[in-house]
Amino acid sequence: MRNKVxxxxxxxxxxxxxxxxxxxxxxxxKYRFLNWIERRIEHILHAISANxxxxxxxxxxxxxxxxxxxxxxxxxxxxxxNQRMGQWAFGKLRDLLAYKLKRHGIELIPVDExxxxxxxxxxxxxxxxxxxxxxxxxxxxxxxxxHRDVLGASGILDKALxxxxxxxxxxxxxxxxxxxxxxxxxxxx
Ligand SMILES: [Zn+2]
Numbered sequence: 001m002r003n004k005v006x007x008x009x010x011x012x013x014x015x016x017x018x019x020x021x022x023x024x025x026x027x028x029x030k031y032r033f034l035n036w037i038e039r040r041i042e043h044i045l046h047a048i049s050a051n052x053x054x055x056x057x058x059x060x061x062x063x064x065x066x067x068x069x070x071x072x073x074x075x076x077x078x079x080x081x082n083q084r085m086g087q088w089a090f091g092k093l094r095d096l097l098a099y100k101l102k103r104h105g106i107e108l109i110p111v112d113e114x115x116x117x118x119x120x121x122x123x124x125x126x127x128x129x130x131x132x133x134x135x136x137x138x139x140x141x142x143x144x145x146x147h148r149d150v151l152g153a154s155g156i157l158d159k160a161l162x163x164x165x166x167x168x169x170x171x172x173x174x175x176x177x178x179x180x181x182x183x184x185x186x187x188x189x
Protein backbone atom coordinates (compact mmCIF):
# COMPACT_ATOMS: atom_id res chain seq x y z
CA MET A 1 0.00 0.00 0.00
CA ARG A 2 2.80 2.39 0.91
CA ASN A 3 4.56 1.92 -2.41
CA LYS A 4 1.38 2.04 -4.45
CA VAL A 5 0.21 5.34 -2.95
CA UNK A 6 3.72 6.79 -3.24
CA UNK A 7 3.88 5.89 -6.93
CA UNK A 8 0.51 7.54 -7.56
CA UNK A 9 1.54 10.70 -5.72
CA UNK A 10 4.89 10.78 -7.47
CA UNK A 11 3.21 10.47 -10.84
CA UNK A 12 0.84 13.35 -10.03
CA UNK A 13 3.74 15.47 -8.77
CA UNK A 14 5.75 14.90 -11.94
CA UNK A 15 2.89 16.35 -13.99
CA UNK A 16 2.90 19.66 -12.12
CA UNK A 17 5.11 22.69 -12.79
CA UNK A 18 8.03 23.40 -10.52
CA UNK A 19 7.16 25.97 -7.84
CA UNK A 20 3.45 25.77 -8.58
CA UNK A 21 0.77 25.81 -5.86
CA UNK A 22 -0.44 22.44 -7.03
CA UNK A 23 3.00 20.89 -6.66
CA UNK A 24 3.47 22.37 -3.19
CA UNK A 25 0.13 20.91 -2.14
CA UNK A 26 0.97 17.47 -3.53
CA UNK A 27 4.40 17.47 -1.90
CA UNK A 28 2.82 18.32 1.44
CA UNK A 29 0.38 15.47 0.94
CA LYS A 30 3.23 13.10 0.13
CA TYR A 31 5.12 13.92 3.32
CA ARG A 32 1.93 13.71 5.41
CA PHE A 33 1.30 10.27 3.97
CA LEU A 34 4.88 9.09 4.56
CA ASN A 35 4.70 10.26 8.15
CA TRP A 36 1.40 8.54 8.75
CA ILE A 37 2.33 5.21 7.16
CA GLU A 38 5.66 5.06 8.99
CA ARG A 39 3.91 5.56 12.31
CA ARG A 40 1.48 2.79 11.43
CA ILE A 41 4.25 0.40 10.46
CA GLU A 42 6.01 1.21 13.73
CA HIS A 43 2.82 0.53 15.66
CA ILE A 44 2.28 -2.83 13.97
CA LEU A 45 5.90 -3.90 14.56
CA HIS A 46 5.50 -3.04 18.25
CA ALA A 47 2.26 -5.02 18.45
CA ILE A 48 3.80 -8.08 16.75
CA SER A 49 6.90 -8.12 18.94
CA ALA A 50 4.85 -7.58 22.13
CA ASN A 51 2.66 -10.57 21.16
CA UNK A 52 5.70 -12.75 20.55
CA UNK A 53 7.26 -11.78 23.90
CA UNK A 54 3.99 -12.58 25.71
CA UNK A 55 3.87 -15.96 23.99
CA UNK A 56 7.45 -16.75 25.05
CA UNK A 57 6.85 -15.64 28.66
CA UNK A 58 3.74 -17.80 28.90
CA UNK A 59 5.84 -20.86 27.98
CA UNK A 60 8.96 -20.05 29.99
CA UNK A 61 11.04 -19.83 26.83
CA UNK A 62 14.73 -19.14 27.50
CA UNK A 63 16.04 -19.05 23.94
CA UNK A 64 14.23 -18.06 20.76
CA UNK A 65 15.45 -18.48 17.18
CA UNK A 66 14.62 -16.37 14.18
CA UNK A 67 15.29 -16.89 10.51
CA UNK A 68 17.98 -14.71 9.01
CA UNK A 69 16.84 -14.06 5.44
CA UNK A 70 19.98 -12.26 4.25
CA UNK A 71 20.82 -13.66 0.84
CA UNK A 72 17.49 -15.46 0.58
CA UNK A 73 15.20 -12.51 0.07
CA UNK A 74 16.97 -11.06 -2.98
CA UNK A 75 16.00 -13.92 -5.23
CA UNK A 76 12.40 -14.23 -4.10
CA UNK A 77 11.24 -10.64 -4.34
CA UNK A 78 10.63 -8.82 -7.56
CA UNK A 79 10.67 -5.09 -7.18
CA UNK A 80 13.68 -3.47 -5.59
CA UNK A 81 11.55 -0.99 -3.72
CA ASN A 82 9.35 -3.62 -2.08
CA GLN A 83 12.39 -5.66 -1.25
CA ARG A 84 14.15 -2.80 0.51
CA MET A 85 11.00 -2.02 2.44
CA GLY A 86 10.56 -5.66 3.43
CA GLN A 87 14.15 -5.96 4.58
CA TRP A 88 13.92 -2.75 6.54
CA ALA A 89 10.72 -3.87 8.27
CA PHE A 90 12.12 -7.32 8.99
CA GLY A 91 15.37 -5.95 10.42
CA LYS A 92 13.41 -3.51 12.53
CA LEU A 93 11.11 -6.26 13.83
CA ARG A 94 14.05 -8.50 14.68
CA ASP A 95 15.81 -5.69 16.56
CA LEU A 96 12.65 -4.81 18.47
CA LEU A 97 12.02 -8.44 19.33
CA ALA A 98 15.63 -8.98 20.46
CA TYR A 99 15.46 -5.87 22.64
CA LYS A 100 12.13 -6.76 24.25
CA LEU A 101 13.06 -10.41 24.84
CA LYS A 102 16.37 -9.43 26.40
CA ARG A 103 14.56 -7.38 29.04
CA HIS A 104 13.05 -10.70 30.20
CA GLY A 105 16.32 -12.59 29.98
CA ILE A 106 15.38 -14.38 26.75
CA GLU A 107 17.99 -14.64 24.03
CA LEU A 108 17.10 -14.28 20.34
CA ILE A 109 19.47 -16.11 18.00
CA PRO A 110 19.40 -15.57 14.22
CA VAL A 111 19.64 -18.72 12.09
CA ASP A 112 20.54 -18.86 8.40
CA GLU A 113 17.23 -19.38 6.64
CA UNK A 114 18.62 -21.15 3.57
CA UNK A 115 16.78 -24.35 2.72
CA UNK A 116 14.38 -24.09 5.64
CA UNK A 117 11.13 -23.89 3.68
CA UNK A 118 12.17 -26.41 1.02
CA UNK A 119 13.74 -29.24 3.01
CA UNK A 120 11.44 -32.19 3.64
CA UNK A 121 10.94 -32.92 7.35
CA UNK A 122 10.46 -36.61 6.58
CA UNK A 123 13.10 -37.60 4.01
CA UNK A 124 15.40 -34.55 4.21
CA UNK A 125 15.44 -33.88 0.48
CA UNK A 126 15.22 -30.35 -0.86
CA UNK A 127 12.45 -29.30 -3.25
CA UNK A 128 11.97 -25.75 -4.47
CA UNK A 129 8.49 -24.66 -3.36
CA UNK A 130 6.00 -22.66 -5.37
CA UNK A 131 2.75 -23.02 -3.40
CA UNK A 132 1.71 -22.21 0.15
CA UNK A 133 1.40 -25.84 1.14
CA UNK A 134 4.65 -27.78 1.28
CA UNK A 135 5.10 -30.59 -1.24
CA UNK A 136 8.08 -32.96 -1.20
CA UNK A 137 9.34 -33.67 -4.73
CA UNK A 138 10.94 -36.98 -3.80
CA UNK A 139 8.69 -39.58 -5.51
CA UNK A 140 9.25 -42.21 -2.84
CA UNK A 141 8.30 -39.75 -0.08
CA UNK A 142 5.80 -37.15 -1.32
CA UNK A 143 5.17 -35.62 2.09
CA UNK A 144 2.66 -32.75 2.01
CA UNK A 145 -0.01 -31.02 4.07
CA UNK A 146 1.77 -28.34 6.08
CA HIS A 147 1.99 -24.61 5.34
CA ARG A 148 5.46 -23.91 4.04
CA ASP A 149 6.02 -21.08 6.55
CA VAL A 150 5.25 -23.44 9.42
CA LEU A 151 7.63 -25.94 7.90
CA GLY A 152 10.18 -23.15 7.49
CA ALA A 153 9.90 -22.26 11.18
CA SER A 154 10.37 -25.91 12.18
CA GLY A 155 13.38 -26.04 9.84
CA ILE A 156 14.91 -23.01 11.56
CA LEU A 157 14.51 -24.70 14.95
CA ASP A 158 15.88 -27.99 13.60
CA LYS A 159 18.94 -26.25 12.16
CA ALA A 160 19.47 -24.28 15.37
CA LEU A 161 19.27 -27.31 17.66
CA UNK A 162 21.04 -29.91 15.50
CA UNK A 163 23.34 -27.84 13.30
CA UNK A 164 21.68 -29.20 10.16
CA UNK A 165 18.38 -30.70 9.00
CA UNK A 166 17.37 -34.03 10.49
CA UNK A 167 15.08 -36.65 8.96
CA UNK A 168 11.77 -37.51 10.57
CA UNK A 169 11.62 -34.09 12.18
CA UNK A 170 8.88 -33.47 14.74
CA UNK A 171 6.35 -30.94 13.47
CA UNK A 172 4.02 -28.72 15.47
CA UNK A 173 0.65 -30.43 15.94
CA UNK A 174 -1.26 -27.20 16.33
CA UNK A 175 -0.53 -23.88 14.68
CA UNK A 176 -1.46 -20.66 16.46
CA UNK A 177 -1.51 -17.30 14.74
CA UNK A 178 -0.47 -14.27 16.74
CA UNK A 179 -2.24 -11.56 14.81
CA UNK A 180 -1.53 -8.09 16.13
CA UNK A 181 -4.45 -6.04 17.36
CA UNK A 182 -4.30 -3.09 15.02
CA UNK A 183 -6.26 0.08 15.68
CA UNK A 184 -8.56 1.27 12.92
CA UNK A 185 -6.53 3.29 10.44
CA UNK A 186 -7.06 7.03 10.39
CA UNK A 187 -7.00 8.67 7.02
CA UNK A 188 -3.75 10.38 6.18
CA UNK A 189 -5.12 13.37 4.29
ZN1 LIG B 1 10.24 -36.02 1.49
